[in-house]
Amino acid sequence: MxxxxxxxxxxxxxxxxxxxxxxFALVTAAPGNVAALIAERxxxxxxxxxxxxxxxxxxxxxxxxxVRYVRWLGDTFTGDFGVSLRTGKPISEEFAERIPVTAxxxxxxxxxxxxxxxxxxxxxxxxxxxxxxxxLHGIALIGASTPNxxxxxxxxxxxxxGLGWIPSFGLYGWTSWILPCVTxxxxxGSVLARVVRVNLQEAMARPFATTGxxxxxxxxxxLVREALPNIAIPYITTFGAQFTLMIIGAIVVERLFGLNGxxxxxxxxxxxxxxxxxxxVLTLFVVFxxxxxxxxxxxxxxxxxxxxxxxxx
Amino acid sequence: MRFARLPWLVLTPxxxxxxxxxxxxxxxxxDPAVQDxxxxxQGPSTAHWLGTDYLGRDLWSRIVxxxxxxxxxxxFVLVAALVIGVVIGSVAGYVGGLVETVLISLIDIALALxxxxxALALMGVFSGENFDWLSDYWKMVLALTLAWWANYxxxxxxxxxxxxxxxxxxxxxxxxASHLWIFTRHILPHVLGLVVVYxxxxxxALVLAIATLSFLGLGVAxxxxxxxxxxVDGMSYIExxxxxxxxxxxxxxxxxxxxxxxxxxxxxxxxxRALRGRLLGRKRAERKxxxxxxxxxxxxx
Numbered sequence: 001m002x003x004x005x006x007x008x009x010x011x012x013x014x015x016x017x018x019x020x021x022x023x024f025a026l027v028t029a030a031p032g033n034v035a036a037l038i039a040e041r042x043x044x045x046x047x048x049x050x051x052x053x054x055x056x057x058x059x060x061x062x063x064x065x066x067v068r069y070v071r072w073l074g075d076t077f078t079g080d081f082g083v084s085l086r087t088g089k090p091i092s093e094e095f096a097e098r099i100p101v102t103a104x105x106x107x108x109x110x111x112x113x114x115x116x117x118x119x120x121x122x123x124x125x126x127x128x129x130x131x132x133x134x135x136l137h138g139i140a141l142i143g144a145s146t147p148n149x150x151x152x153x154x155x156x157x158x159x160x161x162g163l164g165w166i167p168s169f170g171l172y173g174w175t176s177w178i179l180p181c182v183t184x185x186x187x188x189g190s191v192l193a194r195v196v197r198v199n200l201q202e203a204m205a206r207p208f209a210t211t212g213x214x215x216x217x218x219x220x221x222x223l224v225r226e227a228l229p230n231i232a233i234p235y236i237t238t239f240g241a242q243f244t245l246m247i248i249g250a251i252v253v254e255r256l257f258g259l260n261g262x263x264x265x266x267x268x269x270x271x272x273x274x275x276x277x278x279x280x281v282l283t284l285f286v287v288f289x290x291x292x293x294x295x296x297x298x299x300x301x302x303x304x305x306x307x308x309x310x311x312x313x
Numbered sequence: 314m315r316f317a318r319l320p321w322l323v324l325t326p327x328x329x330x331x332x333x334x335x336x337x338x339x340x341x342x343x344d345p346a347v348q349d350x351x352x353x354x355q356g357p358s359t360a361h362w363l364g365t366d367y368l369g370r371d372l373w374s375r376i377v378x379x380x381x382x383x384x385x386x387x388x389f390v391l392v393a394a395l396v397i398g399v400v401i402g403s404v405a406g407y408v409g410g411l412v413e414t415v416l417i418s419l420i421d422i423a424l425a426l427x428x429x430x431x432a433l434a435l436m437g438v439f440s441g442e443n444f445d446w447l448s449d450y451w452k453m454v455l456a457l458t459l460a461w462w463a464n465y466x467x468x469x470x471x472x473x474x475x476x477x478x479x480x481x482x483x484x485x486x487x488x489x490a491s492h493l494w495i496f497t498r499h500i501l502p503h504v505l506g507l508v509v510v511y512x513x514x515x516x517x518a519l520v521l522a523i524a525t526l527s528f529l530g531l532g533v534a535x536x537x538x539x540x541x542x543x544x545v546d547g548m549s550y551i552e553x554x555x556x557x558x559x560x561x562x563x564x565x566x567x568x569x570x571x572x573x574x575x576x577x578x579x580x581x582x583x584x585x586r587a588l589r590g591r592l593l594g595r596k597r598a599e600r601k602x603x604x605x606x607x608x609x610x611x612x613x614x
Contacts, residue, residue, distance in 0.1 A: 018418065019425045026438050036442075145570040147521055149528050149544060150562035156548075157555050248429050248525070255529060256548070267529055270437035278437045285430060 005298060012294045017073075019286045024069050027279045034275055035061050038085060076283060086274040094265060094277075095284070101261035105184065105250050108177055110243055112185035113192060120189075121196025125204070125223060136197050143190025148252045152183040180257050184249030188242030195238045196231055203227035232303050240296030244289045326571035327516075333377055334384030343371035345378035345538040366543070366557055367550055376564055378538035383568075386454055386533075387519045391512050393458040398465020399504055405466070406473030407496060417470070423463035429522050431460035436531045449534040453526055457519070464515075465508055472504045514576025517569040524565050540565045 028034065035056035056062055060071065075082065081091035124136040159165050159179065203209060204227050212222040251263030262281060269277035333340060348368040355365045363372035405416035423431065435456035439447065447455065476482065476499070485495050524541030526532030533539040540561040547557030 019422045146566045153558045161552050
């Protein structure tokens, strides 16, 4: 078990290094002369060749790429992501302000997706029948096909413009979080509801459920005590995958509702050719995705006694 | 959940999308880029079937033009990603050894981030001076292609590896068939059969990605009509003219729903049983869920 985990962790670390090396090569080398860009930002269009050369020299932009990557890696490990070409502030400061915003969004969205999927899936399983099945399938399909930004627009039309209950833009107290979180929860929630429904249905057809009925338990008891533990593994793995995909929802929603999170920073960095900022955000994303996947693998191993036993044997 | 009877109904939006995209120039009543300041933010009328936007541009023509924009970009990306993916996946699977290890690592890295995040990052890279010779539209097509090939590569490799273990490959080899012959005559048809079906199901995700990029201001540049961009433009007028948001949004949703249903129908019926598991293989868990959905669907039938 521990060896297995260490192996996975080692692979995850390698993947992080490889992915950051590739993004570093792409983002810092491919676009063109970053020194000229910095000089232009500092001195306007009149930046001369001498100034550009000096800046390139100061920042070590003339060194070979592997040297620059190792230097960048060392800086990043000490929490120094460099200075944003767009805002001129250290990126670590930007992150300190912005990570809480995106984290709140993801946490809120994740919780909503959890309640929504379990509620809908359990409802589908308790009212076993074609009707519930169709409704669930329809909701899941539409939820998984409607673009994030259209969902957000419809929510704004109904709740902010029509009913006037909630602000539609910016941050004014906790109600401002409702629409963004609902928006990004819809897609993962719909996919997860289907996972719950399908796996519960399958578990209810297994022998242990029949045993439960034979012992005199009613449908609800069998569902909760016998069938529910069996959906843990597919639910956790799908949840992990969907949770990482929610970052796309966050990028869209932050722009739409004017929230200053990591996603908004990423989009601004792209639009203003802030390659240092882009590299920092991409690194953050890689670390986030790979660690969530690793964590999900670990939890799956801890939760499932079958996997545990298989490792021990 | 019987799709055998449903497909023609559910496919209608996808078919309309393709039809409108192909015949867009004939269906437009106005030039979608022409601004008419005498007819700003009008409702539907005989002159403007769906009304006009904040610059007096005809909404119907822009919806039609948007269908063409999405369709063309989607077709380019799908074909290019498919070719790249099949080539890389086939080489990895057929050659094996160190080449396979290197290519698989590359695929794993490409799959470590969601495709859309990669596409966004590439749009950033392409904004640099070295890429000024590309127009925004082709930058978007290129970025999406480079973000999209990895799934096809992984799928192709899996099929190649599975086919190579079949006895008939050994038989062909014994009879003196060359590698090229074995690959093109025996293996490639299997790979293409699966990958093309997957691509038709993937079209919805791609239409969505194109719209999302444009929505974020990183896709198709303004004068060209595009649904995601129409939607974001309409957001400024959402209080008084929600139509500007709802119409492109509905068009987009209908097309994506339709393509997703097409993918589901394919996954459940059209693909040989042995290959079904791989068809849906984007994420392990999703695949497992779909497998089980299939079990229960088939159990009912």
